[in-house]
Each structure stands twice: as C-alpha cells, then as structure tokens.
Amino acid sequence: MRHAIVLASNSVHEVTRRIAVLAVCLMFLTVMLQIIARYIFSAPPIWTEDVARYAMVWTGLLGATMSFKTRSDAVLMQSIFPRPPHVLAVLAEAIQSAAVLIFVLPVVYFCFMGLRGGFSKGYLARQSGLTTDTLGIPMVWISVSVPLAMLIILLHLAARWADNTVIESTETHLD
Amino acid sequence: MWFIPIIFIVFLISGTAFAYLMGSVSVLTFVAVGKSQYLSIMPQRIFAQLDVFAFMAMPLFILTAEIMSRAGVTRSLIDFAMSVVGRFRGGLGHVNILTSVFFAGISGSAIADSAALSRTFVPEMKARGYDPYYAGAITAASSMIGPIIPPSIIMIIYGGLTGASVAALFIAGVVPGLLLAAALMLLNAVIANIKGHPGGKSDDLPKFLPSLLHAAPALCLPAVILGALVFGLATPTEGSAIAVLVALIAGQYYKGLNWRMIFDAVEATAKMTGTIFIILAAISVLGYLAGQLGWSQALANWVESFGLTDTKYLFFLVVIFLIAGMFMDTPVALTLLIPLFAPQALAQGISPIHLGIVLCFNLCVGLITPPLGKCLVVVSALTNLNYWRLAYAALPFIAVQILLLLALVYWPALSLTLPQMFGFSVN
Amino acid sequence: EVKIALDGKPDLEQSGSYNWSYAFANALTEAGMEVREMPRDSVGNEAEKFDQISTGLLEVSLSDVRAIAQIDPFVYGVRLPYIFDDAAHMDRALAAGKVFDRLNAKLAAQDAMVAAFVPIGPSSGIITTTKAVRAPADMADLRMRALDDAQIAMYQAWGSTGTIVPWGEVPAGLQTGVIDGYLNSPFVPVIFGQTDFVRNFSDAGVIIPMRAILFSKLWYDGLSDDDRATVDAAVVTADAANRAWLAQASESGLAALEEKGVTVQRLTAEERAVFREASKAVYDSDLMPSEDVKIWTELSDSNR
Ligand code: NA
Ligand code: NA
Numbered sequence: 001m002r003h004a005i006v007l008a009s010n011s012v013h014e015v016t017r018r019i020a021v022l023a024v025c026l027m028f029l030t031v032m033l034q035i036i037a038r039y040i041f042s043a044p045p046i047w048t049e050d051v052a053r054y055a056m057v058w059t060g061l062l063g064a065t066m067s068f069k070t071r072s073d074a075v076l077m078q079s080i081f082p083r084p085p086h087v088l089a090v091l092a093e094a095i096q097s098a099a100v101l102i103f104v105l106p107v108v109y110f111c112f113m114g115l116r117g118g119f120s121k122g123y124l125a126r127q128s129g130l131t132t133d134t135l136g137i138p139m140v141w142i143s144v145s146v147p148l149a150m151l152i153i154l155l156h157l158a159a160r161w162a163d164n165t166v167i168e169s170t171e172t173h174l175d
Numbered sequence: 176m177w178f179i180p181i182i183f184i185v186f187l188i189s190g191t192a193f194a195y196l197m198g199s200v201s202v203l204t205f206v207a208v209g210k211s212q213y214l215s216i217m218p219q220r221i222f223a224q225l226d227v228f229a230f231m232a233m234p235l236f237i238l239t240a241e242i243m244s245r246a247g248v249t250r251s252l253i254d255f256a257m258s259v260v261g262r263f264r265g266g267l268g269h270v271n272i273l274t275s276v277f278f279a280g281i282s283g284s285a286i287a288d289s290a291a292l293s294r295t296f297v298p299e300m301k302a303r304g305y306d307p308y309y310a311g312a313i314t315a316a317s318s319m320i321g322p323i324i325p326p327s328i329i330m331i332i333y334g335g336l337t338g339a340s341v342a343a344l345f346i347a348g349v350v351p352g353l354l355l356a357a358a359l360m361l362l363n364a365v366i367a368n369i370k371g372h373p374g375g376k377s378d379d380l381p382k383f384l385p386s387l388l389h390a391a392p393a394l395c396l397p398a399v400i401l402g403a404l405v406f407g408l409a410t411p412t413e414g415s416a417i418a419v420l421v422a423l424i425a426g427q428y429y430k431g432l433n434w435r436m437i438f439d440a441v442e443a444t445a446k447m448t449g450t451i452f453i454i455l456a457a458i459s460v461l462g463y464l465a466g467q468l469g470w471s472q473a474l475a476n477w478v479e480s481f482g483l484t485d486t487k488y489l490f491f492l493v494v495i496f497l498i499a500g501m502f503m504d505t506p507v508a509l510t511l512l513i514p515l516f517a518p519q520a521l522a523q524g525i526s527p528i529h530l531g532i533v534l535c536f537n538l539c540v541g542l543i544t545p546p547l548g549k550c551l552v553v554v555s556a557l558t559n560l561n562y563w564r565l566a567y568a569a570l571p572f573i574a575v576q577i578l579l580l581l582a583l584v585y586w587p588a589l590s591l592t593l594p595q596m597f598g599f600s601v602n
Numbered sequence: 603e604v605k606i607a608l609d610g611k612p613d614l615e616q617s618g619s620y621n622w623s624y625a626f627a628n629a630l631t632e633a634g635m636e637v638r639e640m641p642r643d644s645v646g647n648e649a650e651k652f653d654q655i656s657t658g659l660l661e662v663s664l665s666d667v668r669a670i671a672q673i674d675p676f677v678y679g680v681r682l683p684y685i686f687d688d689a690a691h692m693d694r695a696l697a698a699g700k701v702f703d704r705l706n707a708k709l710a711a712q713d714a715m716v717a718a719f720v721p722i723g724p725s726s727g728i729i730t731t732t733k734a735v736r737a738p739a740d741m742a743d744l745r746m747r748a749l750d751d752a753q754i755a756m757y758q759a760w761g762s763t764g765t766i767v768p769w770g771e772v773p774a775g776l777q778t779g780v781i782d783g784y785l786n787s788p789f790v791p792v793i794f795g796q797t798d799f800v801r802n803f804s805d806a807g808v809i810i811p812m813r814a815i816l817f818s819k820l821w822y823d824g825l826s827d828d829d830r831a832t833v834d835a836a837v838v839t840a841d842a843a844n845r846a847w848l849a850q851a852s853e854s855g856l857a858a859l860e861e862k863g864v865t866v867q868r869l870t871a872e873e874r875a876v877f878r879e880a881s882k883a884v885y886d887s888d889l890m891p892s893e894d895v896k897i898w899t900e901l902s903d904s905n906r
Contacts, residue, residue, distance in 0.1 A: 092189040099196055
C-alpha cells in the first residue's frame with residue numbers, strides 16, 4: 001500500500017511536470033501568434049488572449065503541485081522543532097499536514113458538492129452550465145484545474161507519510 | 176475565536192508553508208464565526224483570483240531569466256561593466272553595481288541577482304584586497320535594483336492585485352532603479368576613497384567595444400521590452416513573450432541551447448509560478464474573509480483614526496512595510512498587505528503607480544535588512560560569510576536605500592514623470 | 603439580510619445603476635427588510651458574483667450583461683447597435699417579447715434570475731481625440747478601440763477600422779496615437795480624467811450601456827408572498843428612479859463634457875439614421891444565432 005501511494009505520487013508528478021511544461025509552451029506560442037497576427041496580418045484573433053490566460057492558470061496550478069511535491073513552497077518561519085530523525089520532527093510534519101488538509105479539503109469538497117442540492121450543485125456542475133466567452137467551450141474544462149491540483153497535492157501529502165526517506169526543503173526564491 | 180491566534184502560532188512555528196498557513200487559518204476563522212457556508216465559494220474564488228490578465232506576464236518573464244542565466248550571460252555583463260567603470264577607485268564595487276543594473280533588465284528578481292553574482296564577485300573582490308564583508312554587502316545591496324528596473328515579478332503581482340497598469344509600473348520603475356544605482360555608486364566611491372580601495376589598471380580591463388558586442392544581446396533585451404511598452408506596441412504579456420524569444424536567440428548566441436536546458440528552464444518556470452500561485456490562492460480566501468467580516472473596513476477606520484492623509488499616510492505605510500519586509504519574503508508581504516492597505520491609499524487619491532513603486536521599493540529594502548534579509552541570507556550561504564557581520568557591513572547601504580525611499584515618497588514626480596511623458600494615465 | 607453587490611462607486615450623480623440600487627434598497631428598507639450594500643470587489647469579480655448568486659450566498663447583483671450571455675447568448679440582442687432608440691423603446695420591446703420570461707427559463711438552471719436591465723448612463727457616442735465625427739465617412743481614416751470582434755465588424759461596416767485594446771491601455775493608446783477613439787457613454791471621459799486629450803464627442807446614440815440586475819432564485823422563491831410583493835414593487839420603483847435619472851443625465855452628460863472643453867456634436871435624427879443603416883450589416887455575427895437576431899429586429903421595429 002505504502003509503495004503504491006509513493007509510486008502513484010511519483011508517476012503523477014512526472015506527468016504533471018510534462019503537462020506544465022506544455023502549458024508554458026502553449027502560452028508562449030499563443031502570445032507570439034497574437035503579436036504576429038496583429039502586426040503582420042493586422043487581424044488579431046480574439047481567442048489568443050483567452051487561451052494564453054487559461055494556459056497560465058493551468059501552469060500555475062500544476063506548478064503549485066510541483067512546488068508542494070519538491071517542498072519548494074515559501075515559508076514564513078522555519079520550523080523551531082528539531083530536525084528528523086528526532087521524534088518531534090514528526091510532530092512538526094503532522095502539524096504542517098493538518099494545515100494543508102484544512103485548506104485543501106474544503107476546496108475539493110465544494111468542487112463536487114453544492115451548499116444545497118448536493119452533487120448536482122457543486123462548483124464543477126455549476127461551471128458545466130457556462131461557456132467561455134470566445135472559445136465557446138464549456139468553462140468546466142478550465143476550472144477543473146482547481147480540484148485536480150488540490151487532489152494531486154493530497155496525493156503528494158499521502159506520499160510524504162508513506163515514504164520513509166527524508167527530503168530536505170528546497171525553498172524557491174521568489175523575490 | 177480566541178483559539179485562532181493560537182492555531183496560527185502553532186502552524187507558524189512548525190514551519191508550515193505560508194500558503195497553507197494563511198489558507199487553513201482563513202478556513203478555521205470562517206468556521207469559528209459561524210460562516211462556514213461561505214467556504215463553498217473557495218473553488219470559484221481561487222480560480223477567479225488566478226485568472227487575471229496582469230499575471231500573464233509573470234511566467235514568461237521568469238522563463239526569460241531562467242534561459243538567460245542558463246545560457247551563461249552573466250559573464251558577458253560583468254566584462255562589459257568592467258570595461259566601463261573598472262578603472263575608477265573602488266572599481267570592482269562599481270562593476271558589481273553596474274552589473275546588477277544590466278542584470279535587472281533580464282531578470283525580475285533580486286534573489287536571482289545575488290545568487291548569480293555573489294560567487295563571482297565576493298572571491299574576486301577579496302583577491303583584489305577588498306574586505307569580503309564589504310564585497311558581500313555591496314552584492315546584496317545592489318541586487319535590489321533587479322526588481323525595480325523592469326521586468327519585475329513583484330510589480331506584476333502588485334498590478335494583478337490592484338488593477339494598476341503593469342506597463343506604467345514598469346516604466347515608472349526605470350528612474351528609481353537608476354537613482355538607486357547612482358546612489359549606491361556614490362556611496363561606494365566615498366567608501367573607496369576613505370578606505371583606499373584599488374581601481375583597475377587599464378591594461379587588465381576588457382576592451383570596451385568587444386565586450387559591448389558580446390553583451391549586446393542581453394543588453395538589448397530591456398530596450399526591446401521598454402520600447403514596446405513605451406510606444407504602445409505591445410502589452411506587458413506580449414513584451415514577456417518577445418523577451419523569451421530574445422532570450423532564446425541570445426542563448427543560442429552565447430552557449431548554444433539544447434532541449435534539456437530549455438525543458439529545465441521551462442519546468443523551473445512552472446514550479447516558480449506555482450509557488451506564487453498557491454500563495455495567491457490562499458490570500459484570495461483571506462481577502463474574501465476580510466471583506467465578509469468587515470476587517471478591511473475596520474482597518475480603514477483604525478488608520479483613519481490617526482487622521483493621516485496623503486504623504487503622511489504614505490510615510491505611515493512605509494514604516495509598516497519596512498517592518499514587514501524585515502520578517503517576510505517580498506511577494507509574501509505584498510500579497511498579504513496590499514489588499515489590506517492599498518484601497519485606503521487609493522481612496523485618498525494617491526496614484527496607484529506611485530504607491531506601487533514606493534511599496535515595491537520599500538519591501539525590497541527588507542531584502543538586506545536583518546533579521547530576515549533574503550539577499551543577505553543567499554550571499555552568506557553562497558560565500559560562507561557570517562550572516563550578522565554581513566548585515567552590519569550592509570548598514571551604510573541600507574541607510575542610503577531608506578533615504579532614497581523617503582525621496583520617492585516625497586517626490587512622486589521621480590516615479591511618475593516618465594510614464595506620464597509617454598501618455599500613461601497614473602491616476 | 604438582502605446583500606446587493608454594487609458594480610462601481612455609490613455615486614448618485616453619475617451612476618445609473620447606483621440610482622437603481624439606491625431606490626431599490628430604500629424601498630426594501632421602508633418595508634422593513636434588512637439591506638446591505640456590498641462595495642464593488644468585496645464579493646469579487648463578475649464570475650464570482652454570478653457564482654454566489656447561483657449558490658444563494660448573494661441575493662442581488664448588479665452584473666455585466668455577459669453574465670447572462672454565458673448561459674443564453676440571446677441576451678446579446680440588447681447590445682446590438684441601434685437596436686433601441688432609447689430606454690422607453692427598450693422597455694416596450696422587452697415587455698412585448700416577454701424577454702424576461704425567456705431568459706429566466708434558461709437562468710433557472712443556474713438558480714439565477716434577471717429582474718431588470720438598467721442603463722448605467724446615456725447612450726454611447728463616438729469619442730475621438732482629433733477628428734469631429736458627424737457621419738461614418740468622417741471615420742474613414744480613424745483607428746477605433748474595439749471591445750471585441752463584433753465591434754471590429756461594426757467599425758468595418760462604417761468604413762472605419764477597429765483594433766482590440768484592453769481598457770487599461772486606452773489612455774496611453776489615445777495619447778500615442780495607437781487608437782484615435784472609442785465608443786462609450788459621455789460621462790466616461792470625464793470620470794476617467796481623459797478630457798485633456800479627448801477633444802470630441804459625437805452623440806451618435808449607438809447602444810445603451812447597461813447592467814443586468816440578477817437575483818438569486820433560491821432567495822426570491824424562498825420569500826414570503828408579502829416579501830416577494832415588496833421586492834417586485836421595489837423593482838418597479840427602482841426602474842422608475844433609474845429612468846428619471848437617465849432623462850436628466852442625457853443632457854447633463856453632454857454639458858459636463860462641454861464644461862471640460864470637449865466639443866460635442868449633437869446629431870440630427872437623419873444623421874443617426876445613416877449610422878443605423880450602416881450598422882445593420884453586422885447584426886449577423888457568431889455572437890448570436892440568426893433566428894435570435896430576427897426576433898430582436900422584429901421586436902425593435904414593431905415597438906418603435
Ligand atoms: Na528587473
Ligand atoms: Na551586484
């Protein structure tokens with residue numbers, strides 16, 4: 001079981017990396033197309049901006065799972081608990097995991113369940129009734145990135161507990 | 176309600192990532208005040224706050240810097256800076272600062288600057304007889320030019336959060352960035368004369384023209400971006416795509432690109448974007464909470480009770496942001512404080528562009544102020560210099576930066592003249 | 603508690619939608635209902651407002667017409683150029699075509715309903731930097747800022763050219779000459795402080811800029827019969843207050859422009875007819891099925 005979770009988390013991470021890379025490339029190419037269309041053919045297609053923006057949202061949300069998997073998230077304060085393998089390090093890890101669950105679980109729950117009307121009134125169900133402005137495709141293909149990213153983060157969290165090897169934090173520098 | 180601060184502190188001292196810290200505490204607060212039904216807005220809220228036009232420039236500018244730094248562009252920038260200012264007394268200090276100016280044009284981040292330059296400059300300056308702590312301090316201090324001169328990741332975040340024009344912010348950052356460079360160079364010249372720092376001999380300096388030609392692809396990048404923005408030829412997003420294109424061409428010119436290198440650069444971009452996006456996601460929930468519970472209004476009333484207006488209010492913000500900058504990462508402080516304080520400032524008629532420049536500059540000063548000066552940490556880690564001695568050596572530079580910050584607050588024209596000249600509305 | 607999500611500053615002088623909201627809120631308060639105005643952005647952007655109407659977390663929203671179009675593009679009829687001569691003509695056509703019933707049948711799937719269409723200001727005219735415009739021919743060498751493909755098509759039908767520019771870039775675009783003008787209500791150049799470089803306003807009356815008032819259907823259906831009657835009456839009161847404001851704003855909007863030194867071209871009915879004829883070419887676009895366009899044209903013609 002442990003092995004299966006770690007394997008699933010690692011495989012999903014590998015797939016996520018590639019899709020995120022494709023999303024960045026898609027963004028670059030559509031914006032280039034927009035520039036070329038405007039200046040060379042003087043006919044800006046209106047959908048390029050939406051495609052680029054949705055590619056950005058996919059990039060950022062998949063990137064958020066990559067950031068979580070590689071422990072690159074920005075930290076306000078380093079843990080004051082002793083480092084692993086000290087037993088208190090497990091406590092710090094447990095507290096961090098609790099915070100992740102408290103934030104992520106309501107998002108996942110309300111993606112699928114509505115306040116009233118259960119499954120058929122959840123966020124995704126509501127979004128499936130809407131269409132994008134210029135592309136004419138259902139909004140749900142874009143907004144599904146939110147629950148997907150959150151579910152992947154939950155999987156990576158499970159893998160953290162299933163895996164016994166210690167990974168040091170590699171915080172990304174943002175400034 | 177009373178247990179919320181306790182939970183916050185427990186999460187905080189356990190080293191919980193900022194996004195999950197703020198997100199979970201917001202969720203718990205909604206539950207504690209009996210408004211848990213509002214949690215159902217979270218998916219829509221997160222999506223809507225990320226699906227923002229202004230943020231589109233962020234991934235592609237990050238990618239530009241990733242490609243450029245992998246292509247080994249840094250050396251050519253140092254050589255060119257050396258050929259320009261290397262001969263003066265304290266020459267390597269000037270070179271250090273000028274390289275950061277050039278580097279600023281391809282990168283939107285101060286940390287990237289100090290990471291890229293400290294391992295080169297600190298040993299080299301030490302070998303030429305400079306105090307290594309002085310060398311480390313000037314490297315950290317000058318890296319702050321990075322996010323002030325465009326492109327700038329934090330200005331994109333500010334623009335996305337407030338709706339201010341990113342193009343106008345970029346153009347407004349040019350003069351303050353150059354002023355910062357000039358002020359640091361002046362300080363370096365004064366200290367060099369007092370301490371008798373060496374200057375380069377003209378025979379061991381790179382020749383001006385060849386080094387200019389070699390640095391040209393990297394140097395023309397900011398010119399292309401700014402030109403496109405100034406003349407309204409491209410939006411910041413389009414500018415960022417052009418920047419990636421230029422970076423690809425320049426990368427081919429310097430080292431030769433390969434697919435592995437590009438894949439790594441793109442992957443690093445996605446991950447860095449994700450690190451920022453998960454923070455924005457969590458802060459969007461906090462922002463909604465603040466709106467529902469009337470916190471923003473309460474904060475506004477509290478600030479109003481001091482009777483501060485215009486410039487005085489801005490000075491008040493400077494103090495708050497300086498303190499925040501000492502303890503938090505710049506984007507973290509920005510996402511947390513902007514939604515709380517910017518609305519009142521804008522309501523008072525302070526220009527959103529002026530406010531953006533002041534606050535971004537302000538938080539960047541925090542990058543070299545202890546206890547948590549992120550650039551000091553990076554320099555100290557990469558060069559094995561003692562963190563606190565480094566911070567002490569940085570004091571004169573911090574003083575100069577704070578003086579310049581006050582000047583920026585007091586004279587909005589320093590930021591606003593340039594964008595106004597090119598027809599950008601700054602109100 | 604009835605929460606009303608506002609669409610802008612609570613400005614009784616210059617905002618038609620706030621006039622509506624203010625009168626609506628007053629009518630409810632007088633009848634003993636509790637009302638809370640939610641400032642713009644405190645509930646989030648357009649998509650978030652609509653989602654909260656859907657879930658019943660928000661009762662009333664002053665929303666973009668596009669919020670309805672993502673469920674039923676039929677609503678885009680109210681934005682066809684020259685479809686209505688004025689607000690009264692619009693009201694007659696909406697009533698005759700039972701447009702609210704038709705839209706609400708579709709909106710019910712999202713637990714939302716539309717209660718009113720509210721002009722936010724006088725009809726849009728042509729705002730330009732240098733050239734004074736009285737006829738489509740005057741615009742031949744102008745490049746106009748377009749909102750979307752439909753507007754580009756309209757400018758082309760007028761013999762002009764359009765280019766899509768986001769609103770934030772419009773002031774810079776006007777000053778650098780990337781664009782020569784745009785289409786909007788006369789208050790807009792004044793509110794956004796553009797009168798230094800906007801020199802001309804042509805009162806062409808192209809479209810009525812408006813908001814849709816959305817109700818949460820869960821809230822509305824859950825009201826007692828008395829309360830629902832109060833809400834229905836408040837809508838009528840608010841509509842009347844908005845139309846009364848609009849009547850005087852139509853002139854004061856032009857006067858405000860002239861006060862700032864902008865030249866106002868007041869077009870005659872014949873001059874407007876030239877624009878109207880030229881615009882008909884663009885009614886069939888991919889925004890809306892052509893049978894819908896036919897319905898709107900007939901409603902407009904038979905209620906003129
Ligand atoms: Na920069
Ligand atoms: Na430097």
